[in-house]
Amino acid sequence: MRVVPIPLRNAFDHINYLLVCSVKREAVAVDPYDVPRIVAEAEAQGVTITSIVNTHEHWDHAGKNAEMKARTGAAVMAPRAAAGTLEGLDRLLVDGDTISVGAESVTVRAVPGHTMASIALFGVEDDGTPFVVSGDTLFGAGVGNCGYGGHAPTLQETISGVFAPLADETRVYPGHDYLKRNLAFTLSIEPGNAAARALASLLESSDGSAPHFTTIGEERAINLFLRSGSPEVRANLELPAPTRDTDVFLAIRSRRDHW
Ligand SMILES: [Fe+2]
Numbered sequence: 001m002r003v004v005p006i007p008l009r010n011a012f013d014h015i016n017y018l019l020v021c022s023v024k025r026e027a028v029a030v031d032p033y034d035v036p037r038i039v040a041e042a043e044a045q046g047v048t049i050t051s052i053v054n055t056h057e058h059w060d061h062a063g064k065n066a067e068m069k070a071r072t073g074a075a076v077m078a079p080r081a082a083a084g085t086l087e088g089l090d091r092l093l094v095d096g097d098t099i100s101v102g103a104e105s106v107t108v109r110a111v112p113g114h115t116m117a118s119i120a121l122f123g124v125e126d127d128g129t130p131f132v133v134s135g136d137t138l139f140g141a142g143v144g145n146c147g148y149g150g151h152a153p154t155l156q157e158t159i160s161g162v163f164a165p166l167a168d169e170t171r172v173y174p175g176h177d178y179l180k181r182n183l184a185f186t187l188s189i190e191p192g193n194a195a196a197r198a199l200a201s202l203l204e205s206s207d208g209s210a211p212h213f214t215t216i217g218e219e220r221a222i223n224l225f226l227r228s229g230s231p232e233v234r235a236n237l238e239l240p241a242p243t244r245d246t247d248v249f250l251a252i253r254s255r256r257d258h259w
Pocket of ligand 1 (some may be wrong): 056058061114136
């Protein structure tokens with residue numbers, strides 16, 4: 001499978017995706033926002049969009065379903081837990097489901113926290129690299145906020161239970177490109193984080209046209225929400241000891257909300 005990111009460079013820094021099966025020349029569109037761009041990209045790739053998948057119910061991820069379906073005729077799929085807030089769904093997705101991408105497939109995992117209905121899609125690229133399309137749950141050097149239908153303790157369980165165990169080489173494809181700003185947040189709490197500093201300066205020297213997609217291995221080094229055990233993070237948050245990893249995560253989430 002090929003993952004084709006479509007960075008929109010709009011006010012939300014959306015990244016739309018096509019998941020493409022090169023054999024059958026079919027594609028799944030994930031969280032479409034700029035419908036004309038996605039349709040044009042599918043045409044440029046010579047593939048037919050057969051499914052539209054929402055990672056969660058927020059309008060900037062699921063609000064263009066009808067327009068996408070009108071343009072492509074593709075089936076619309078969204079988390080079952082979001083069914084009450086979305087219209088025109090052809091298939092309701094639950095943890096463990098598979099979605100066909102031509103001759104290949106991706107697996108659905110429930111990843112509640114940013115919203116309680118959120119899902120992520122897991123697959124393998126043509127070169128053998130495992131990947132996750134993470135919606136607004138895991139971002140480069142960050143996680144989703146919990147202010148619009150989410151729950152921070154649940155998000156902590158999702159990050160530690162679903163994402164932390166993934167193999168280092170797993171590529172992360174998030175719903176927004178917040179990496180640069182998130183790295184600045186990392187360095188505000190953990191100024192001694194050499195990996196975050198190196199990546200921040202790499203981004204500073206690039207023209208920014210193509211997003212940098214991290215791996216889970218990189219996230220372990222640069223994402224505070226996976227670094228609750230870091231002594232520097234704990235010291236700079238000035239939390240009373242002993243503190244559980246969960247409390248550190250919640251403190252970081254709260255800091256980021258007000259940063
Ligand atoms: Fe969202």
